[in-house]
Amino acid sequence: MKAKIVLKSLMVVALLSVGSFANDPGNLTKPSAKVQSMIDKFELEMVDFDYAKAKVAKGTRDGAKAVFVDARPNKKYKVGTIPSSINIPDTDYDKYVGQLKDTPKDKEILVFCGGWKCGKSPKVANMLKKDGFKNVKLYQAGEPEWVKKSYLEVDLAVIKAAQANNSAVLIDARPYAKYLQETIPGAISIPDTKVEELKGRFPVNHIEKVITFCGGYKCVKSHVVAKKLISMGYSNVKVFAGGVPEWKKAGLATTKSASKVKVDSKPKKPEFSKNGAKIGVDEGSIDGEWLYALIKEDKVPSYIQIVDVTSADEFKAGHLKGAINITAENFSAKELVAKFPKDKTIVFNCTAGGRSMDAWTKLNEAGVDVSEIFYFDANIDCKGNDCKIEVNEPLE
Template structure:
């Protein structure tokens, strides 16, 4: 009898310990000890994906049932966020919190960032509580979990790049007359009211990148199409929620009018190599992510490059890129960070999701320090020791 009880206990423990893994293979499914400490200290409630999805509701800013706050850097927010979200980076809280000046203090707010290891969301949630907001919660699984399960909202730079490179199917969800009058060049018309009869226009490949748009932040039509695509099994679906009004306001070409934007040919091209020979990415301050990823995996990072992991000492100790050194950038002032960088090297910042490396670089640039040989690697990096899984983030430009 005693043996049977022990076996039953082992089975139960096994089921409990593997249940989270079954739902999200290979990923952390609870806060890291550091983040959990912040959650406990600030007395924050953590909600799950189902809860967050219910609050996103229609996906529009006026249709969401709660206010969602993305605590990541603005560049990460613009690349892709949870629909209806506003951006309040933890490092620029004072600059961005003004967006909430007319929000009632009892409004339900869900704060998130780059996943279970990300401490930005509890920091912002605590700041909001200190500012008098009384109903603040965390969706700590954040943007990484949402991205796997649902569509995202993207900014102007993303759809502009996709349109220029023909790298996505762009769908105009507005009525067909609106489409005929004026649309984004290359977009196809699938009005949300005609989706059943026109769904044959959706791409055959369910992994194809798709971006929908309509008449702006209050327009639900693009969200309706995006939800339909997700229900049909499409994996890479985004909504350009700012829509046609933002595209036109930016002076970009439409099927009706000539572009007022400055031609790329009139703009001096940025050098694609650093002075020391580092291949640069299209985003200012970035290293070419795919090129750098190949060098890391082949163990051929040039000797003139020093990778600087800007995460905390605790995170660095648990795993980091081979050859990296650790300088935790967040608590340091720009001059302090700059003074700690190795001299005579081309510096490449990295972190776990790209956000903190971008911030470290921006901190130096904003202080007018010489960043001519300082760059960042924008990638999701998950390391156990020096065994690292790297997923390069798509550039904005």
């Protein structure tokens, strides 16, 4: 009898554990209730990683089998997106949708954003449907899932910063003769046709950041090398799809022109705000690692007020300790500022950084003094006040 009771108890514990795991926001594998209601309302079909990967195909914009649309803010798109994607932020739809003016209305379009809790992708998908596009689907797991399983495409600003700071291995995937003619200074040559022969040149450390590039947006060679790196277990692989042509177009030095190009000299930004908040590299951002360390140690200064800009339901499910909730998208810039506590440094946060960035941008574009207003660029999953935080990489 005792054995049966013990076995039954163990089964109950196991079931509770499974249920707990399934409900853990850090392991979310389906849309949040709010996002699901939007998907249902707009009658949208979802696809998974394998489907999206097959549609990315060669990774180039000409070679992809569907149009990928990143619905996140432009800065998030520049930091890293699914290869071949174009950017149509939900908050700037009219400004960016012109990129699809020559796209047939029956062309398959896959929209994504910052993961299962992100409502930007269903919003943009619905706007596209209203504009007459008939084959619009969601890859709702989005960039957070993709980056764990594959490589990202990055903007010029990312490789420029990596080259200036010596913070990544740069790989020119073009033929060696092209490399010798002209390349990005500091890059090594691993042509896509010589990968097996030269793979010993790849970094020993499999978490080292690697950026591949070749002859521009139509060139598949950088994608071939990136895929090989992923297959070998490298976890931080990027492709600079613009390649050498975009680098030169920006007037940046190459091995051929280095002596002729002047180095940009930017004025040095202050390290801290007047109240004492450490300013991040990207405009409007708080230093993410600095704030994260304070949150972990429960030592967030009293002059900082964290403002969670998500919906009331999301905030109720979990939020950073000490945060207040103001759903920023529901208010004008003037209304939003009126809700802030006086004489505080305001730090916006959300679940993936997109909505907090939107809130800051709204205020900045309205001419509000944002010298003590910042956004926290991080992926944040909270259950109550128990939060898993991953600080996002800055653009520059």
